[in-house]
Amino acid sequence: MGELDGRVALVTGGARGQGAAEAAIFSREGAEVVIADVLDEQGERTAGSLGCRYHHLDVTSETEWEAVVADVVDRTGRLDILMNNAGIFRPARLVNTSTELWNQTVAINQTGVFFGMRTAVKAMIEAGNGGSIINTSSVAGLEGTFGSTAYGATKWAVTGMTKVVAKEAGKHGIRVNSIHPGVIVTDMITDMLAGGQDEKMVARQPIGRLGTAEDIAEMALFLASDRSSYCTGQAFTVDGGIHG
């Protein structure tokens, strides 16, 4: 018996990194998982290796969101779990943040989560089974992180939207929570870890290692499952203790 038997999950940015680990743990626990990403080849490969489906989705596109959720609901009759994981991280101080970088970061990290929640909440209400929405924020959505104005702004927005939508959707049995990863070793931060930077970062961690995608996936599973049935509107930090 899996914890997510009979549930249907959609994981954005699931081609690699944390999203792939979340898709893997949801599948292991019995959910029917759809991976959605812009990296089609990698997404197909990841989905193939996990025995789940892949669907192209650029989270900045309202119409693509409608298409993917309609496809999931047409095939399965339900959507129980939305893992809003897709995101980009292009660090830049305020004075170096171009309007283009700002708009791109907002479109993917913030508007993408808004479109996802709006589309999924409608589908979840119609299906009548409740649901769990998990939004990936960051420790940068809980504190001021030096040198990432646009990223920090979008991740604070995710923290805030989570709390608002949790209050609106609770009466439909839909829970909405955010995860706040610290430094997680994925392709997103390869450049940051180059040239001995990883050792410096490890030295700053109260738990003396960097995080893994699986560390985050364990929290995602908790929030997706009924074990967290009385938790909504909350921020769950998984960061080895750096945000204190």
Ligand SMILES: NC(=O)c1ccc[n+]([C@@H]2O[C@H](COP(=O)([O-])OP(=O)(O)OC[C@H]3O[C@@H](n4cnc5c(N)ncnc54)[C@H](O)[C@@H]3O)[C@@H](O)[C@H]2O)c1
């Ligand atoms: N790695 C870290 O240290 C860290 C820390 C805090 C928060 N996060 C957040 O965790 C989430 C997952 O990141 P990751 O570490 O797995 O990095 P990653 O770069 O490996 O994965 C991000 C995924 O999002 C996808 N994506 C990007 N733009 C997209 C779009 N427009 N539409 C659909 N998919 C898109 C990418 O193709 C990729 O598969 C992100 O939201 C990120 O901001 C990461």
